[in-house]
Amino acid sequence: MTDHIDVIGAGLAGCEAAQKIASFGIKTRLYDIKPSKMSDAHSSGGLAELVCSNSLKSVSLENASGILKEEMQLLDSIVIESAYRNRVPAGNALAVDRDAFSSYITDAMVKNENIEVICREVCSIDPGQITVIATGPLTTECFSAFIAELTGLGNMYFYDAASPIVMAESIDMETAFRASRYGKGGEDYINCPMDERRYGLFMEFLLSAERVNPRKFEKRDIFEGCMPVEIMASRGYDTLRFGPLKPIGLTDPRTGNKPFAVVQLRTENISNTMYNLVGFQTNLKFGEQKRMMTLIPGLENAKIARYGVMHRNTYINSPEIIDRTCAFKADPNIFFAGQITGVEGYLESAATGIAAGLNAAMRFLGKEPVLFANETLTGALLEYISGNRSHVFQPMNANFGILKPLEETLADKRKKTEMYAERALRAMAKTADGIRKVF
Numbered sequence: 538m539t540d541h542i543d544v545i546g547a548g549l550a551g552c553e554a555a556q557k558i559a560s561f562g563i564k565t566r567l568y569d570i571k572p573s574k575m576s577d578a579h580s581s582g583g584l585a586e587l588v589c590s591n592s593l594k595s596v597s598l599e600n601a602s603g604i605l606k607e608e609m610q611l612l613d614s615i616v617i618e619s620a621y622r623n624r625v626p627a628g629n630a631l632a633v634d635r636d637a638f639s640s641y642i643t644d645a646m647v648k649n650e651n652i653e654v655i656c657r658e659v660c661s662i663d664p665g666q667i668t669v670i671a672t673g674p675l676t677t678e679c680f681s682a683f684i685a686e687l688t689g690l691g692n693m694y695f696y697d698a699a700s701p702i703v704m705a706e707s708i709d710m711e712t713a714f715r716a717s718r719y720g721k722g723g724e725d726y727i728n729c730p731m732d733e734r735r736y737g738l739f740m741e742f743l744l745s746a747e748r749v750n751p752r753k754f755e756k757r758d759i760f761e762g763c764m765p766v767e768i769m770a771s772r773g774y775d776t777l778r779f780g781p782l783k784p785i786g787l788t789d790p791r792t793g794n795k796p797f798a799v800v801q802l803r804t805e806n807i808s809n810t811m812y813n814l815v816g817f818q819t820n821l822k823f824g825e826q827k828r829m830m831t832l833i834p835g836l837e838n839a840k841i842a843r844y845g846v847m848h849r850n851t852y853i854n855s856p857e858i859i860d861r862t863c864a865f866k867a868d869p870n871i872f873f874a875g876q877i878t879g880v881e882g883y884l885e886s887a888a889t890g891i892a893a894g895l896n897a898a899m900r901f902l903g904k905e906p907v908l909f910a911n912e913t914l915t916g917a918l919l920e921y922i923s924g925n926r927s928h929v930f931q932p933m934n935a936n937f938g939i940l941k942p943l944e945e946t947l948a949d950k951r952k953k954t955e956m957y958a959e960r961a962l963r964a965m966a967k968t969a970d971g972i973r974k975v976f
């Protein structure tokens with residue numbers, strides 16, 4: 538062990554991690570390849586660059602990302618501090634002047650006496666050195682190769698091809714029915730049955746719906762093995778009906794009818810609060826995905842927990858690789874943070890940066906790790922990425938579906954979100970107090 542901690546990548550997660558580590562008086566080396574070289578999405582020389590939208594989503598506590606912001610504020614997040622200082626008018630959303638936002642964080646890093654910012658590409662890490670890896674969704678080639686070797690065969694993904702995920706409580710179970718094909722597997726799947734007319738309308742929609750334009754570095758041929766539904770639809774009227782929407786082995790138990798096509802949903806988490814649309818990778822714009830749901834019987838009013846996406850995204854198979862403290866299971870001196878852990882979004886990346894930074898510091902100081910309660914969104918995200926056992930690991934953003942369900946059943950949606958928020962902030966305040974006592 539040495540006299541400092543290395544943080545690789547000075548994006549949202551890396552800056553949060555460095556800030557946390559330095560706050561314990563620990564010398565921190567923060568490495569970033571910028572500005573000497575940049576990915577196709579990064580364009581400014583500053584640290585913590587927002588690569589696309591300038592919004593950090595809603596501040597409302599009726600919203601999961603609003604609660605996450607409050608949690609991060611309790612943990613003295615530099616990202617949230619900068620966002621509020623550099624806020625631009627955008628209603629309920631926390632939108633920022635992106636250059637001022639990045640400058641504020643860059644200054645905080647450069648002026649911190651415990652942080653040394655080093656501009657260089659990192660292609661490997663020093664064995665035995667406590668290190669936080671936070672090189673993001675566009676980690677450079679040499680370092681991606683290093684991480685792939687470090688984490689083992691098949692534990693690294695380079696593209697994200699995800700289906701939409703809906704909240705279980707918003708599925709209309711009067712229309713959908715539970716069954717597995719040919720009765721094998723009990724009632725594991727929720728099936729949304731389509732008759733021929735509905736299937737026709739659905740095809741018409743998919744063929745005309747607006748798609749996201751891929752960026753120049755997101756080559757199309759990568760998705761051949763994982764084709765979006767809208768592309769499948771364009772290959773022939775029956776392609777989907779013989780593919781992911783095949784109705785074989787399924788009979789609606791209430792009518793005895795065999796559907797013309799079926800959209801199947803599979804649970805996303807152990808508490809069954811979220812379901813993903815099986816084989817439904819899509820690159821439709823988010824507004825179009827909402828419209829798409831209204832055409833699927835049983836999902837007309839479905840609340841989308843996470844939209845389908847198809848984009849370049851470097852991330853590790855976290856459930857196999859890291860624990861709830863963001864530490865690498867095979868070498869607890871190494872921590873992962875940010876989008877590379879399989880969280881999705883600016884705030885989510887920053888939140889895991891705080892968690893990894895705190896735990897790297899605790900390891901350095903020989904203290905117990907900081908564990909975030911499942912009632913908090915931070916804890917729920919960490920639980921999702923480290924403990925997800927349901928099926929192929931897909932990135933996740935902050936939403937109510939990942940939180941530990943409330944003990945009581947409440948019909949009033951507003952009351953329910955209020956209770957989620959109250960519970961999360963109470964638990965996080967307790968954790969924040971515990972962290973202060975380490976000083």
Ligand SMILES: Cc1cc2nc3c(=O)[nH]c(=O)nc-3n(C[C@H](O)[C@H](O)[C@H](O)COP(=O)(O)OP(=O)(O)OC[C@H]3O[C@@H](n4cnc5c(N)ncnc54)[C@H](O)[C@@H]3O)c2cc1C
Pocket residue numbers: 545546547548549550551568569570571575576578579585586587588589590591657658659660671672673674675676677680849874875876877881882883884886887
């Ligand atoms: C094109 C694109 C658009 C996105 N748009 C949004 C959006 O609008 N809203 C949203 O919430 N999320 C968005 N995301 C997802 C995600 O929230 C952001 O990518 C976020 O910046 C991730 O934070 P991070 O700290 O993990 O990575 P980054 O912010 O990307 O930081 C990683 C840093 O590591 C550096 N780095 C990489 N490799 C090396 C190396 N080998 N050596 C040294 N330094 C290295 C990079 O230069 C970078 O500064 C987008 C992602 C992408 C790829």
